[in-house]
Amino acid sequence: MYRIGELAQLCDVKPDTLRFYEKHGLLAASARSDSGYRLYTTADFERLKFILRAKTVGFTLNEITELLSIELDKSNWACADVKGLVDSKLAQVEAKLAELVRFQKSLAQLSQACCGGPESAEHCSILEALESNSATVNAVKEPCRHSK
Amino acid sequence: MYRIGELAQLCDVKPDTLRFYEKHGLLAASARSDSGYRLYTTADFERLKFILRAKTVGFTLNEITELLSIELDKSNWACADVKGLVDSKLAQVEAKLAELVRFQKSLAQLSQACCGGPESAEHCSILEALESNSATVNAVKEPCRHSK
DNA sequence: CTTGACCTTAGATTAAACTCCAAGGTTTAT
DNA sequence: ATAAACCTTGGAGTTTAATCTAAGGTCAAG
Numbered sequence: 001m002y003r004i005g006e007l008a009q010l011c012d013v014k015p016d017t018l019r020f021y022e023k024h025g026l027l028a029a030s031a032r033s034d035s036g037y038r039l040y041t042t043a044d045f046e047r048l049k050f051i052l053r054a055k056t057v058g059f060t061l062n063e064i065t066e067l068l069s070i071e072l073d074k075s076n077w078a079c080a081d082v083k084g085l086v087d088s089k090l091a092q093v094e095a096k097l098a099e100l101v102r103f104q105k106s107l108a109q110l111s112q113a114c115c116g117g118p119e120s121a122e123h124c125s126i127l128e129a130l131e132s133n134s135a136t137v138n139a140v141k142e143p144c145r146h147s148k
Numbered sequence: 149m150y151r152i153g154e155l156a157q158l159c160d161v162k163p164d165t166l167r168f169y170e171k172h173g174l175l176a177a178s179a180r181s182d183s184g185y186r187l188y189t190t191a192d193f194e195r196l197k198f199i200l201r202a203k204t205v206g207f208t209l210n211e212i213t214e215l216l217s218i219e220l221d222k223s224n225w226a227c228a229d230v231k232g233l234v235d236s237k238l239a240q241v242e243a244k245l246a247e248l249v250r251f252q253k254s255l256a257q258l259s260q261a262c263c264g265g266p267e268s269a270e271h272c273s274i275l276e277a278l279e280s281n282s283a284t285v286n287a288v289k290e291p292c293r294h295s296k
Numbered sequence: 297c298t299t300g301a302c303c304t305t306a307g308a309t310t311a312a313a314c315t316c317c318a319a320g321g322t323t324t325a326t
Numbered sequence: 327a328t329a330a331a332c333c334t335t336g337g338a339g340t341t342t343a344a345t346c347t348a349a350g351g352t353c354a355a356g
Contacts, residue, residue, distance in 0.1 A: 046279070050278050050279060053277075053278050054278055056254070057251055057254040057255055057258065058248075058251030058254070058255065067275075067278070070269060070275070071275055071278075071279075074268065074269045074270045074272070074275065075268050075269070075270055076268075077268070077269040078265065078266045078267060078268065078269060079262050079263050079264055079265050079266075079267050079268075079269055079272045079274075079292050079294075080264050080265060080266055081269065082262060082269050082272050082274045082275060083259060083262040083263075083264035083274065084264075086255055086258050086259045086262070086274055087259055089251075089255055090252065090255040090256060090259060093248055093251045093252050093255060094252060096248055097245065097248045097249070097252060100206075100241055100244055100245045100248065101245070103205055103206030103237075103241045104238065104241050104242060104245060106204070106205040106206070107205055107206060107234055107237055107238040107241060108238060110205065110234050111231060111234045111235055111238060114227050114230060114231040114234070115227050115231075116227055116228050116231035116232075117226065117227050117228060118226045118227075118228055119226060119227050120222065120223050120224075120225070120226065120227075121218060121222045121223075121225040121226060121227055121229065121230050122222045122223055124222070124227045124230045126227075126230045126231065126234055127215075127218070127219055127222065127230060129201075130198050130201050130202055130215070130219075131194070131198060131219075144227055
């Protein structure tokens with residue numbers, strides 16, 4: 001049996017995080033000591049590791065709650081259900097990825113167009129792109145024009 | 149002069165959003181009518197478009213506040229300052245992108261390993277990967293073994 | 297027998313960007 | 327003159343995943 005601080009240290013999380021997981025139904029200590037301290041079993045430890053692994057692949061705590069309820073009652077769920085969760089997460093991740101790629105391209109273009117020098121920003125092509133219509137944000141025409 | 153609902157409609161945002169921007173110092177109406185209605189000028193409209201464009205390239209409202217303060221006082225800032233903001237945003241976006249690519253790879257591998265069929269999840273390779281050590285989450289070995 | 301490290305609870309706070317609500321005043325059209 | 331559509335304010339709620347605080351109880355060592 002581990003006390004909260006022990007389990008936390010084993011898994012590199014804080015005791016607060018474990019209390020938070022308990023409050024949100026992800027992981028409750030299997031027992032309490034006479035004085036009310038949480039006592040965690042090896043099974044609790046495994047459950048925590050499941051949670052942390054699911055986090056490393058991008059699931060939110062709510063999604064992990066669903067995964068855990070399947071995990072505890074596997075025979076009443078189909079592979080299709082589990083794969084469905086993974087695939088819908090994958091779709092979410094890919095949507096976010098597409099957005100970030102758009103950001104990345106726009107920012108890279110803005111960055112390239114700007115001289116980045118100590119000259120006044122009065123003719124900064126980044127600011128000019130943000131001032132003009134949004135097509136221009138994605139296709140900066142001219143570098144900063146600093147009169148010599 | 150536009151009333152809040154007019155400007156909102158022009159820029160495809162909600163009046164609430166404009167009030168929110170005002171409260172957070174991004175955009176205040178230049179005037180008020182006798183009865184207290186917000187009245188926005190063409191300059192306000194341009195400022196709003198600046199904000200919305202900056203959002204499309206990934207800046208947060210706090211970052212946009214910085215950009216706006218430079219925009220209003222260009223001559224006291226250098227291109228280097230502006231490019232610095234863009235480059236640091238770009239670095240953030242790329243870091244997040246790298247994380248999402250890791251998620252995407254792990255999820256795609258999990259998805260591939262699972263048969264996705266109507267069989268019981270008792271031998272689901274996704275759940276098995278989450279139960280075992282994290283190295284395995286990133287390299288699922290076996291497809292779901294459903295005994296025939 | 298007291299110090300320090302640990303544990304308990306409930307509740308507040310953080311970041312981000314809105315969105316919604318209530319209770320009321322204004323404008324416009326019929 | 328009244329209904330519909332619009333506006334005002336302040337404040338609460340949403341989402342995510344903790345993190346922090348206060349006020350206090352417990353345990354092991356010296």
